[in-house]
Amino acid sequence: MEIIKPEISVIIPHLNQPDALEECLRCLGAQSLEPARYEVIVVDNGSASSPEAIVARHPRTRLVQEWQPGPGPARNAGIRAAIGDVFAFIDADCRADPKWLQSALTALHASPEKTILGGDVRIWRSDQTEFTAIEAYEGVFAYRFKLYIEQQGSGTGNLVVRRADFEKIGQFAGIQFAEDMEWGQRARQAGFQFRFIPEMIVFHPARRSLRELYVKWDRQIQHYLNMARDRPAWKTKWILRALAILVSPIVDSVKVIASDRIHGP
Numbered sequence: 191m192e193i194i195k196p197e198i199s200v201i202i203p204h205l206n207q208p209d210a211l212e213e214c215l216r217c218l219g220a221q222s223l224e225p226a227r228y229e230v231i232v233v234d235n236g237s238a239s240s241p242e243a244i245v246a247r248h249p250r251t252r253l254v255q256e257w258q259p260g261p262g263p264a265r266n267a268g269i270r271a272a273i274g275d276v277f278a279f280i281d282a283d284c285r286a287d288p289k290w291l292q293s294a295l296t297a298l299h300a301s302p303e304k305t306i307l308g309g310d311v312r313i314w315r316s317d318q319t320e321f322t323a324i325e326a327y328e329g330v331f332a333y334r335f336k337l338y339i340e341q342q343g344s345g346t347g348n349l350v351v352r353r354a355d356f357e358k359i360g361q362f363a364g365i366q367f368a369e370d371m372e373w374g375q376r377a378r379q380a381g382f383q384f385r386f387i388p389e390m391i392v393f394h395p396a397r398r399s400l401r402e403l404y405v406k407w408d409r410q411i412q413h414y415l416n417m418a419r420d421r422p423a424w425k426t427k428w429i430l431r432a433l434a435i436l437v438s439p440i441v442d443s444v445k446v447i448a449s450d451r452i453h454g455p
Contacts, residue, residue, distance in 0.1 A: 196229040196250075198291060198350075199272035202282050203256075203264035205235040208244055210283040210395075215248040218280075223291040225250060231271055232282075233264040260365030262373075265346065269356065277356060279349045280392055284311070287391035294350040297387045304355060304382045309348040309390025346370040348392045355382065367416055 200218060204211050211232065218230050230251040234241055236259065245253040256267035261281075269277060278294060280286060287293075290309070297307055346362075346369070359377045362369040374384070418424045 194226045198228045198276040199274035200230045201268035203261040204282040217285045231268045233268040235264045262362030262369030281347045285393045293389035307350040
């Protein structure tokens with residue numbers, strides 16, 4: 191019997207999210223793409239309890255361990271274990287649309303060399319009739335992936351790249367950086383183009399509380415600060431950026447009113 195090499199390898203970093211990982215793998219198992227054309231690699235990054243039993247329930251799924259902390263090193267470990275000539279990145283707490291992989295490969299085959307694809311990330315809501323305040327906020331501001339992909343070259347929660355291109359750019363950085371932004375900057379400097387594909391859809395659950403949002407903001411601000419320190423006159427630029435936040439409600443209110451991702455008062 192001929193064994194078909196998978197065309198695309200889906201790489202998922204995981205840390206202490208067993209229930210979310212189960213849902214993620216369930217959605218990946220329901221893809222419209224032919225099963226033989228893709229594989230799934232879960233990279234556990236030191237969870238308190240190994241997701242071995244969860245992974246074992248899903249065909250074409252393998253488990254890899256990476257003890258160096260951070261999603262960047264975890265993704266690098268998944269790449270080392272991958273068979274496919276295309277890498278697709280998704281986070282363990284995301285759910286993939288059934289046409290996610292098919293849309294990615296269709297778009298990639300139609301794209302020139304040195305093209306990296308990013309897709310849309312939407313908020314997953316169990317109650318589709320009403321928004322909580324946090325769901326509404328994150329629906330508008332948390333995952334503006336068209337901006338992230340086209341202007342910043344970031345967004346590893348929904349990213350597809352050819353193996354040959356990834357090898358030219360190099361591995362993801364460690365936990366001290368926003369590894370997706372740092373990798374995207376290197377890709378742009380090497381002449382790669384990022385293309386946003388709206389049909390490549392994954393869903394992410396909204397944070398459940400302001401405390402969870404605070405944790406997210408603290409992490410993001412620290413990453414931005416680490417990257418800013420390498421630039422000229424970074425302190426002055428950082429202060430000006432902080433002051434600009436005072437006028438952001440005026441600008442962002444327009445985004446809220448114009449958004450097609452929320453509805454109702």
